[in-house]
Amino acid sequence: MVKPALYPPLATLAMHTPDQLPATLPRPDYLLSLANLAARLHGRHGVPPLQHALLDGLEEIETVILLLIDGMGEAQLAELAPDGWLAHQPRTRLHSVFPSTTTAAITTLLTGAAPSEHGLLSWHVWAPQAGCIATPLPLREHWRAEGEALPDQTLAAALYTQPSALAGGDRRHYVLQPEYIADSQYSRHHGGAAEALPWHGYDALFAQLAALARQPGRKFIYAYIPDLDSLMHHKGTRHPRAAQLLQRIDAHCAALAVTLPASARLLVTADHGQLDIPPEKLLFINDYPELAAMLARPLWGEPRVAFCTPRPECRDAFPASIEAALGHVLWVLKAEDVLAAQWFGPAPQHPQLAARAGDYVLLLKDDWGLLQMVDDSERPRLIGNHGGLSAAEMQIPLIVYQGTAG
Structure with a gap:
């Protein structure tokens, strides 16, 4: 059964302008987006740095942990883990970038640049300088009209033009990603000078986060969990296994929180939400x-x-x-x-x-x-x-927990 339209038909036109779309449709907001969070985290000001009471004093915090749960939009948090630890922590609502997709959003978080600046707009990207439609994250050619495929290094140079923000300053940088993507060309470029710490299994990931938080010195730690997004792509956003997975991650976050010293602040967010x-x-x-x-x-x-x-x-x-x-x-x-x-x-x-x-x-x-x-x-x-402008895709949480352990 086809559902009724969420948005009434507009006047019959061959084309529409952005301001003719329904007012209820979220628009990208580069005052309250992941790009603004990235500007605050990395000190880059291509967009205004995010201002919110939850981030007060962030620059003075010794250890900042950014945990990104791929696909955990506001709708997914409310649907899949409404009674969990994450849902009951102080939080605010942000927008993803546009398109609301991993390629654009994570590149923004790792470079501090909006998609308009870094240019990696989507899963498939037309790259005229490479003569192909490319897929930046796994670094491969999706379509080429003619000629031979470019060597990986050449394709990477054409796509990855924005430098990583994980370098310099007075903080050490760490990137914790699953083993199977930790050494990809995308990860190496966008990880910059950060120390890569591949993980296998949530126990190892969260134990590593707890250990890093207790180490002295100023540091920024980026940790990435892709599993919820992957599962929902195949099973849907309301599948029982999606709820079980997010609740499992939630329990790990709660256990990590009680170990975090007062010198650490944990930020949990997502790159986008999803819809079925x-x-x-x-x-x-x-x-x-x-x-x-x-x-x-x-x-x-x-x-x-x-x-x-x-x-x-x-x-x-x-x-x-x-x-x-x-x-x-x-x-x-x-x-x-x-x-x-x-x-x-x-x-x-x-x-x-x-x-x-x-x-x-x-x-x-x-x-x-x-x-x-x-x-x-x-x-x-x-x-x-995901990728569109619906609230389910665009609206994401920013959850902030200040450590209290001695």
């Missing part, structure tokens, strides 16, 4: 060959927000064509209007930002998704998704 897309509402533009044929290259971006560039001869006709076929599913926005609205963040801008945003931004409505397959592989069956 019913299987019948995850669409593929491959099933609309007349639309796919109008594109200069495949769609890139996320299931909840796609970027595209039509062929030159189709550029004028494309908005009306996709509106006619999929206007009930998405809004068509000019990329230049999205850039002007600073949805990716303010200046300074990455030199390839306009190219990476394409000509049009396709923003999915309600609980719809849109992808394009570039080969004959099996179509993904993603249930939990």
Whole structure:
């Protein structure tokens, strides 16, 4: 059964501008976002540093721990662990960045730069200087029109242009990530001068956090847990296993808290939230060959927000064509209007930002998704998704706990 639309239809238009979208739809807010938190943590001021009473005195704290639980939006915290330790700690609500996705958000946290500056906008990124649509986190080419794939080092140099913020100053820096991603080229570049401490299992992760917090000296510790996001992608945001997993992480956070000395402050947040897309509402533009044929290259971006560039001869006709076929599913926005609205963040801008945003931004409505397959592989069956502007995707908690142990 198809659910009724969350957003009433707007006047029939081939394209919309950002200010024509429903007022109830959250907009990226670069006063209360992960980018502002990153500016406060790293002393970079591309956006204003986050100001909140929970962060008072942060710069004087000896040990700052930033624990990022991938996918734990405000909605997931309320749904999956409403009675847990995390839900009952002092917290405020932030926005993710746009798109509300791991690639954009974690790069912001590790560089202190908004997506407009670092340029890694989404899971798939059009990188014209590399001649391909690339996938930055695992560092691979997703699609190439012609020619041979670039060597990894060359592709990395084209994608990873923003330096890490985890270097310099009077703090030592540590990065704790799962073993299977700790030594990736993405992790090495964005970890900067931080000491990498791979972890395997939550017991090891939280024991390491407790031990680091007791060590003397000023330090910043970034710890990353990807498991909730991964599970919800495959099982959905309301699956019992998702609740069990978040409650397990919650219990570890509670146990860590009682060990933290008064010289340590724990910040727990997320990169984004998620919403469920019913299987019948995850669409593929491959099933609309007349639309796919109008594109200069495949769609890139996320299931909840796609970027595209039509062929030159189709550029004028494309908005009306996709509106006619999929206007009930998405809004068509000019990329230049999205850039002007600073949805990716303010200046300074990455030199390839306009190219990476394409000509049009396709923003999915309600609980719809849109992808394009570039080969004959099996179509993904993603249930939990993110990248768009719904409250479930955009709103994330910032939980702050001040240590008290002697």
